[in-house]
Amino acid sequence: MHEQQTVRLQTEVDTHASRTHTCGELSEGHVEHHVILKGWVDTRRDLGGVIFIDLRDRFGLTQIVFSPQDNQAAYNKAENLRSEDVISVKGTVRLRSNDTINPKLPTGKVEVRIEDVLVLNTANALPFSVSSHEEKRNLANEELRLTYRYLDLRRPELLEKLVLRHKVYQATRNVFVKHGFMEVETPVLMKSTPEGARDFLVPSRVHAGQFYALPQSPQTYKQILMIAGFDRYFQIVKCFRDEDLRADRQPEFTQVDVEISFANEETVYNITEDLLATLWKEILDIELPLPFPRMTYQEAITKYGSDKPDLRFGLEIHDLSHAFEGSGFRVFDNVLASGGKIVGINVPGQGDRGRGAMDRLDKDVVRKRIGAGGLVYFKLPSDGSETYSSVKAEVLPASAVEKAVEAIGAKQGDLVLVLAGKDHQVHEQMGALRLHMAKDLNLIPQGNQGPWSFLWVTDFPLLEWDEDSQRYYAMHHPFTSPHPDDMESMFDNPGATRARGYDIVLNGHEIGGGSIRIHNRDIQSQMFKLLDIDEEEAERRFGFLLKAFDYGAPPHGGIAMGLDRIVMLMGGTENIRDVIAFPKTQSAQELMVQSPDIVDDHQLNDLHIRVEMPPEE
RNA sequence: GGUCCGGUAGUUAAGUUGGUUAUAACGCCGGCCUGUCACGCCGGAGGCCGCGGGUUCGAGUCCCGUCCGGACCGCCA
Numbered sequence: 001m002h003e004q005q006t007v008r009l010q011t012e013v014d015t016h017a018s019r020t021h022t023c024g025e026l027s028e029g030h031v032e033h034h035v036i037l038k039g040w041v042d043t044r045r046d047l048g049g050v051i052f053i054d055l056r057d058r059f060g061l062t063q064i065v066f067s068p069q070d071n072q073a074a075y076n077k078a079e080n081l082r083s084e085d086v087i088s089v090k091g092t093v094r095l096r097s098n099d100t101i102n103p104k105l106p107t108g109k110v111e112v113r114i115e116d117v118l119v120l121n122t123a124n125a126l127p128f129s130v131s132s133h134e135e136k137r138n139l140a141n142e143e144l145r146l147t148y149r150y151l152d153l154r155r156p157e158l159l160e161k162l163v164l165r166h167k168v169y170q171a172t173r174n175v176f177v178k179h180g181f182m183e184v185e186t187p188v189l190m191k192s193t194p195e196g197a198r199d200f201l202v203p204s205r206v207h208a209g210q211f212y213a214l215p216q217s218p219q220t221y222k223q224i225l226m227i228a229g230f231d232r233y234f235q236i237v238k239c240f241r242d243e244d245l246r247a248d249r250q251p252e253f254t255q256v257d258v259e260i261s262f263a264n265e266e267t268v269y270n271i272t273e274d275l276l277a278t279l280w281k282e283i284l285d286i287e288l289p290l291p292f293p294r295m296t297y298q299e300a301i302t303k304y305g306s307d308k309p310d311l312r313f314g315l316e317i318h319d320l321s322h323a324f325e326g327s328g329f330r331v332f333d334n335v336l337a338s339g340g341k342i343v344g345i346n347v348p349g350q351g352d353r354g355r356g357a358m359d360r361l362d363k364d365v366v367r368k369r370i371g372a373g374g375l376v377y378f379k380l381p382s383d384g385s386e387t388y389s390s391v392k393a394e395v396l397p398a399s400a401v402e403k404a405v406e407a408i409g410a411k412q413g414d415l416v417l418v419l420a421g422k423d424h425q426v427h428e429q430m431g432a433l434r435l436h437m438a439k440d441l442n443l444i445p446q447g448n449q450g451p452w453s454f455l456w457v458t459d460f461p462l463l464e465w466d467e468d469s470q471r472y473y474a475m476h477h478p479f480t481s482p483h484p485d486d487m488e489s490m491f492d493n494p495g496a497t498r499a500r501g502y503d504i505v506l507n508g509h510e511i512g513g514g515s516i517r518i519h520n521r522d523i524q525s526q527m528f529k530l531l532d533i534d535e536e537e538a539e540r541r542f543g544f545l546l547k548a549f550d551y552g553a554p555p556h557g558g559i560a561m562g563l564d565r566i567v568m569l570m571g572g573t574e575n576i577r578d579v580i581a582f583p584k585t586q587s588a589q590e591l592m593v594q595s596p597d598i599v600d601d602h603q604l605n606d607l608h609i610r611v612e613m614p615p616e617e
Numbered sequence: 618g619g620u621c622c623g624g625u626a627g628u629u630a631a632g633u634u635g636g637u638u639a640u641a642a643c644g645c646c647g648g649c650c651u652g653u654c655a656c657g658c659c660g661g662a663g664g665c666c667g668c669g670g671g672u673u674c675g676a677g678u679c680c681c682g683u684c685c686g687g688a689c690c691g692c693c694a
Contacts, residue, residue: 049651063654083644102654125645128628133655138629138643143686196694216694243693368620369689432690464694477694586687 009080009119014038016088016118024060026107030093035112037062038088038120040154041081042131051078052111054132055089058159061132063102063111064089074117083131084123084154090116130154142577146591149582161571161579167283168567169236172256175275181232181258186221188214188238193541195473195531198242200251203607214240217560219477220545222259223517226556227548233259236563245586248509248565248576252584256566258514259558265502268514268559269456272504276454276566284448284570292454292504300457301424305431307460310508311453313443315434317427318408320344320418327400329391331373335420342420343430346408347437350415351380358390365436372419372429378405382413435508444508448572455505459483462490462499463530471532476501478527478542480515481557490523494530504561511566514559521549 020035039057051066066078070091081087091114102108128140130151139145145152152158173183192199192213199213215221217239225233235257242251256275260267273290280286293311300309303316321342324332332342362375378401379388389401410416417437419430438444445451462482463472472494474480482490483498490497500516518524524546528538538546567579577583584590604611 043655045653045656047651047653047656048649050653051651052653052656054654061654065652067651069651097652100652100654104654108654125627129644131655140628141624141686143624144628146686193694197692219694241693244691246693247688249693364621371690474694480694585685587685591686 008122009077009085011121012118014088014118014120016090016116019088022059023055023057023062024106026062026093026110026112028095028109031095031110033093034090035093036088036090037064037112039086040123041083041085041087043133044078044081044083046079051075051081053078053081055087056132056154060107061105062107063105064091065094065111065113066117067113070113071115074114077117077119078114081119082123082125084126085119086121086123088118088120089114126151132156143585143591146577146583146585149592153581158578161567161573162581164283164571165563165567165579168279168563168570171279171282172234172236172275172563175278176232176234176258176271179232179271179274181234182230183235184225184230184233185235186215186218186225186237190215190221193220195478196241200240200242203609205606205608208608216241217255218257219479220542222257222558223479223545223553223556224548226259226261227551227553229261229554231261233257233558245584245588247574248568250564250576250580250583251588253576254563256512256561256563257558258560259556261554261556263516263555263557265458265500265516265557268502268516268557272512272559272561275561276504279566279570280452286450286452288452288454292456294456294458296459297457297461297498298459301427301431305427305429305434306508307457307503308505308508308510309431309455309457310435310438310444311455312445312451312507313438315345315347315438315443317343317345317430317434320404320407323403323407324400327396329396329400332396332420339423340421341423341426342418343426344404344408344416344418345430345434345437346410347415347417347441348411349382349413350437350441351413352382353379353415366419366429366433369436370429370432372421372426372433376418376420378410378416378418380405380410380412380414380416384412446572446574448570453507457503457505459498460501460503461495462486462497462501462527463494465495472530474527474531475499476513476515478531478533479517479524479545481518482523482527487523490526490530500557502559504559506566506569509565509569510562511569512559512561514557516555516557519549519553519555521546524549 016036018036019038021030021037023037023039026035037055039055042054042056042061045052049068053064053066054061055064066075068075089112091112093110094113096109096111127148128144128151153162189202189212192201192211193216197216199216202212202214204210204212218235218237222233237255237257238252239255240252245251258271260271269291273292277288277290280288297307300307305317319341321336324342325336327333335342358377366372366375375390377390381388387401387405389396389398404418405416408416417433419426419433421429461475462480464475466473476499481500483500486497501513502515503510503513505511518527564576564579568576571579573579582590582592589595
């Protein structure tokens with residue numbers, strides 16, 4: 001092995017006074033001031049007789065200059081300084097000559113000539129580069145960056161996101177305090193609620209065989225607080241769901257949790273809109289037009305095939321069933337006969353796509369990824385030649401194709417994509433295809449320069465039918481109030497009952513959701529009945545809440561917002577890990593501390609737990 | 618549980634139809650350089666091509682398995 005010859009500097013005790021300035025604040029006004037700066041060596045430029053170092057802390061960069069004329073000892077030390085060494089320097093602020101001003105740095109009009117330097121700590125050669133100057137260089141892969149998260153967090157780009165997050169906490173608290181809300185902490189060790197996501201469980205030492213659960217949300221506690229008369233509650237709170245991860249989903253995440261007494265939907269919408277408008281105004285200096293637009297769940301599914309539609313681009317879904325009635329095309333006829341729908345989107349400017357591209361779209365996207373039966377498409381070539389149908393005219397008459405093309409409003413040069421299937425399902429599939437096409441054609445703006453497409457999605461269904469278990473599940477949760485106009489349908493047509501539930505959507509991401517709750521014992525009983533929860537089970541699982549309802553529960557409702565997602569979108573990233581200091585990988589591991597991990601047997605014994613490993617295949 | 622993409626010096630990438638000594642840039646080490654600012658110039662070191670197996674005279678390259686990372690589906694009241 002070749003030994004590295006570097007002479008590492010001896011580290012020194014910091015005998016300097018506290019820093020007088022950060023590395024981001026010196027300017028012309030400080031010229032001739034004696035200053036003390038402390039920070040990390042970002043880049044070092046050794047010109048032989050003079051050494052420049054960009055000193056970095058979280059506030060910025062300042063160029064410091066070592067020259068034998070200023071101080072020989074300091075210059076000698078500077079010769080051996082390396083990236084990320086931590087130093088304290090004493091020196092004098094000097095104006096840079098006109099030709100040496102660095103317009104890229106806020107501190108670029110000045111520099112500090114160093115009279116004394118202390119090496120507070122040295123740094124090994126880094127596994128990847130973290131310099132403030134590295135923005136244009138290729139980023140190390142995320143696995144490595146997560147393993148050395150403390151280095152990754154030194155990068156201004158990531159630091160910026162966490163500063164943004166900090167500002168969101170502060171502004172959020174201010175908004176709620178302004179509106180008379182009270183911040184209350186609820187337990188992190190609570191009770192498992194089998195419905196919904198999988199719980200993270202915490203074994204009890206004192207109660208053998210029993211478990212706490214980490215909250216999926218403080219739902220029941222916040223309702224109890226309303227019954228306690230707290231009137232308006234909020235909390236910035238960690239929540240936990242043991243489900244598989246996504247780009248915008250972590251197993252532990254932060255909610256802005258809100259509950260309001262004597263509230264209706266408008267109360268919740270107003271507060272939420274004020275919060276979001278304030279965040280955007282104070283932090284991004286962007287004025288959001290209020291109120292946010294609203295759309296019913298039904299419309300969102302019908303027009304966009306999603307309960308969180310991204311309205312920043314068109315490609316709306318059209319129902320083409322009528323155009324294909326009696327077309328004689330067996331596939332379509334069968335779908336229509338069984339009550340299904342034929343839906344399409346018009347993709348402008350794509351009418352000249354090649355056969356190969358369309359085949360791949362059908363095979364790889366429509367069938368494989370989206371899981372639809374197959375794609376039918378019509379191309380309207382840009383040269384004005386005859387419409388091309390993917391289904392031969394002998395099978396699907398040209399007249400039907402013309403009707404559909406007209407119904408959807410396709411013009412020369414456009415491409416019409418058509419799917420057929422079960423009503424709700426085919427809309428969702430087309431929604432997925434719509435998103436795919438938008439991404440493929442770069443119709444979705446990136447970054448945080450807007451547009452900001454906020455949307456309330458309202459009138460969610462109360463219940464969701466599960467084919468596997470042949471029963472209803474609560475779409476939101478079992479305490480969501482049915483829509484006042486749908487009280488009867490709760491008894492005669494449960495599946496069609498709308499709820500007083502709503503989501504707030506931003507640019508196609510669900511950033512919050514909530515409901516007006518049930519505070520009437522009879523309606524709650526009927527809800528449990530629909531959910532196939534008998535009295536005994538209701539008592540066991542929610543007895544405390546039902547009992548509380550009997551002691552004077554005010555009407556109430558609320559919302560919970562996903563703080564991580566809000567910060568993510570404000571920060572212009574699509575990666576939730578970028579706004580969490582210590583996030584987990586897709587397989588739910590934290591690579592720096594290497595969690596989860598095995599524990600000692602005595603710990604397991606204390607908890608009355610025996611581990612049985614899954615059989616190895 | 619499934620589909621897809623990726624894994625090659627410290628880092629980011631290239632690597633042809635399977636063929637001699639696996640390239641480049643940055644970083645690192647040594648030297649030179651008194652106004653740089655992603656300083657520059659000269660030189661050098663640095664590789665279990667993720668791991669295991671197979672095919673082949675020969676594998677970074679082809680096949681199978683596996684691990685890790687990522688995107689997505691399922692899942693996420």
